[in-house]
Amino acid sequence: MGSQSIESGPIPACELMPASILISWHPPTTADVTVETVPPEVVEGENVLLLINSLPKNIVALAWYKGVHNMSHVLALYSLKYDISVTGLAHSGRExxxxxGSLLIQNFTRKDNGFYTLRTINSRGEYVSKTTTHVQVYTTLWMCEHPSISGKLTVESVPPSVAEGASVMLLVHHLPPNLLGFSWYRGVFLSEVREVSRYTMPLNLSMRAPAHSGRETLYSNGSLLLQNVTWKDIGFYTLQTLTTDLKNEVLHVQLEVETSFSTCCNSLTSAPVMIERVPRNVAVGGSILLLVHNAPDLQTFSWYKSMEKIDKFKIAEYSRAMNSMTWGPEQTRRQKVYTNGSMLLQDVTEKDAGFYTLQTLSRDLKIEVTRVQLHVYKPVRNPFIQATSNIVAVQSSVVITCFSQDTGISVHWFFNNQTLQLTKSMKLSPTKCRLTIDPVRREDAGDYQCEASNPISSKKSMPLSLIVLAF
Structure with a gap:
């Protein structure tokens, strides 16, 4: 296949592209040309192929343009008669x-973002078809599945806070495939007396352990169901996994129960020290109070920025007898510690996320250790929505993708400003950021939006209009 500049043009214009085509407008007579972007998600620096699946019959030439209406932005022309391509003024040397009819663009950059239009021409110089597609380059932050995170072993409480008497699932994501077994423990430390249940993969067998209350159900995917929750279940649960290469991983999840901190127990004397996050979730730059309940007679207490009581992680220590506050290595000017044991964190940063431990000594010399986990979130940014094609035929397929720069988000879909109700032909990817419709129906035409959200904020994308053609 030969190639040359359109400016030199040794081939007669009447054979390759009639001059009138470049300055006139002939409405397309068909719309049967489809363009597929390969790959569908283009990261900056990658090569992208605008793949043509079929061409109209009896055409003699094709032309690619950058944009939709501007006829001067010709990227390349192709003469089927002479089997030769000619570059246009908009050609960058990478096309x-x-x-x-397919067009390869190498080393795709942000400047290449936008619409691309393919036109086919017959021997009379008339446009046979016009097909436009939009290509958007993404930095590595603009992703759908976020591969660096999607494969990581995680545990979440579903729901995040459970009412007394209800059930909660400690849901495990991405359990390792080469697993020998796993165990659940009550609390943050691994000990035989605190073990709730264990599962052995080779035997496909689950076993109860000493800390099992009769209300827990263990599943082979690692998840633990706790039924008829009470205030006594408040606290941390720990998952330990062991793989065939003898590597183990330990994860903690905090179980929160919706209960009154002052009336959760039979009597005030039996009430354990509890820590309430006010508000429950905090954004970067905000403030959060770690409010201590059921500790009216504290003689001393200490705060640590860690799971364990280690001096190098100490924030502060208070003595009522000395009426003094001693600050530790983890103290910052953004912390305020009160004599009732509560601690205020101001101008919170992402580094403040993690575990905090409070050790208290009451007047009757009772020592208690209470832990709380702090999550810090950034406000989400507007997601971006894109389809493999905005114009599709009935019985064809389309993939609509929701791209976000944020991790740890939930994705929700809307159709014509209402929550999307999935049909039999619709399928969502595991993280719900990709919607596949196959086959497309007439009723699927309309405006689609996706919403990215985290516990402190949510943002919607601009609407994408899907046009469904019935032939």
Whole structure:
């Protein structure tokens, strides 16, 4: 296949592209040309192929343009008669046009973002078809599944806070495939007396352990169901996994129960020290109070920025007898510690996320250790929505993708400003950021939006209009 500049043009214009085509407008007579972007998600620096699946019959030439209406932005022309391509004024040196109409763009950059239009021409110089597609380059932050995170072993409480008497699932994601077994423990430390249940993969067998209350159900995917929750279940649960290469991983999840901190127990004397996050979730730059309940007679207490009581992680220590506050290595000017044991964190940063431990000594010399986990969130940014094609035929397929720069988000879909109700032909990817419709129906035409949200904020994308053609 040969290639040359359109400016030199040794081939007669009447044979390759009539001059009138470049300055006139002939409405397309068909719309049967489809463009597929390969890959569908283009990261900056990658090569992208605008793949043509079929071409109209009896055409003699094809032309790719950058944009939709501007006829001067010609990227490349192709003469089927002479089997030769000619570059246009908008050609950057990175575009290659093929006989089947496909266009390869190498080293795609942000400047390449936008619409691309393919037109086919017959021997009379008339446009036979016009097909436009939009290509958007993404930095590595603009992703759908977020591969660096999607494969990581995680545990979440579903729901995040459970009412007394209800059930909660400690849901495990991405359990390792080469697993020998796993165990659940009550609390943050691994000990035989605190073990709730264990599962052995080779035997496909689950076993109860000493800390099992009769209300827990263990599943082979690692998840633990706790039924008829009470205030006594408040606290941390720990998952330990062991793989065939003898590597183990330990994860903690905090179980929160919706209960009154002052009336959760039979009597005030039996009430354990509890820590309430006010508000429950905090954004970067905000403030959060770690409010201590059921500790009216504290003689001393200490705060640590860690799971364990280690001096190098100490924030502060208070003595009522000395009426003094001693600050530790983890103290910052953004912390305020009160004599009732509560601690205020101001101008919170992402580094403040993690575990905090409070050790208290009461007047009757009772020592208690209470832990709380702090999550810090950034406000989400507007997601971006894109379809493999905005114009599709009935019985064809389309993939609509929701791209976000944020991790740890939930994705929700809307159709014509209402929550999307999935049909039998619709399928969502595991993280719900990709919607596949196959086959497309007439009723699927309309405006689609996706919403990215985390516990402190949510943002919607601009609407995408899907046009469904019935032939």
């Amino acid at each position: 290659t046009m093929y006989r089947n």
